[in-house]
Amino acid sequence: MEFNKHIALAACEAPLRTSTKLRKMLADESKVPLACPGVYDGLSTRIALSCEFPVLYLTGAGISASRTGMADLGLTTMTEMAQTAALVCNLNPDVPVIVDADTGYGGTLNVSRTVKEYIRAGVAAFHLEDQVVNKKCGHLEGKEVVALDEYISRIRAAVKTRExxxxxxxxIARTDALAVTGFDDALTRLKAAVAAGxxxxxxxxxxxxxxxRKLCEIFNPMGVPVMYGMVQGSQAARISVSEAKQMGLSIIVYAGMCLAPTMRAVKQALMAFKENGDCEFYDDGKSSPKEFFKTFGLEDLQRFDTQVKRETAKVLKDSAESV
Incomplete structure (x- = not known):
C-alpha cells in the first residue's frame, strides 16, 4: 500500500518538463525575447541561477574551453557535451537550458543518439547546424557547410528521434551558410529545416x-520563433533586448556572457598575485568561504543534512519503543 501511494503521488505531482515550459514562454509575447546568458560549467551556472535568469544557454565554445582547454574547433565530443548538459540542467531542473549540439557529431545515427542523450539529460532545446563535422566557432573565418540534403537529414533525424x-x-535549426554562401542560401536552408520539423x-x-529584421519578417508570420546569437567583441550586429523585441526576435543567446568576464577577472587576479604576493590584493574584502558557498547551495545542503539526522533519530526512537 505504501509503495502504491508513492506511485500515485509521483503521477499526480510530475513536474512540467522544461521543454514544455520553454514552449510556453516562446508562445507568450510578454516573455519574449528570452535573453539567455551563456554558461559552461557548474560554477557559471550557479552564478547565473543566483541572478534568477529564467532561461540559460549552454555554450559549446565554453565547454571546449573549460573541459578540453582548447579553442572551439569541433574537438569536444557528444559525451562531453551531454555530461555537461546533464550537470547544468539538473542544478535547477525548473530552469530551461538551451544547449549547443554542434553538427550532431556525425551522421544521422549520431544525431539520433545525441538527441536521446540530450533528452535524458533534461535539455529543453538544442541547436543543430550545417557545418562540416570538423566545425569551428560560428564567429571564426574559414567555415565550411555541408550540402543542403545532408543538413536536412540531420534535422529530420533529430525530429524523428524526438517523436x-x-x-x-x-x-533549433542553425545555419552557418551566411558567411559561406550568402543570405539567400542561408534563408533557403532555414526554410527547408522548418519544413523538416x-x-x-x-x-x-x-x-x-x-x-x-528580414528574418523575423519572414518567419514570424509562419509562427516560427527566430533566435539570435550575440557574442561580445565579434562582428555580430549589436542588438539590445529592447531592439530585439521591436524586430520580433524570440531568443537571444549571449554565448560569452560568463566566459569572457571570467577569463579577464581570473587573469587579473593571478597577475596581481604574481606581482604582489598577496592573494587578497585584488579582493574588496567582501569574500569569504561561507559567502562563496552560499551561491552553490550551502544552506540548502546543510538544511537537508540536518533534517535527515533528525528524522533518523526519530525513526530509531520509534522503532525502539515499538519493540
Missing part, C-alpha cells in the same frame, strides 16, 4: 540588423 521518444524538446530558425553570425 519516437514522445518528447517535446525544442529543435525544426521549431526555431537561427542564422549564425549576422552582421546586419537589417538581415535580422
Amino acid at each position: 519516437q521518444l514522445g518528447s517535446d524538446i525544442v529543435v 525544426a521549431d526555431v530558425a537561427f542564422m549564425e553570425a549576422i552582421k546586419s540588423k537589417d538581415e535580422a
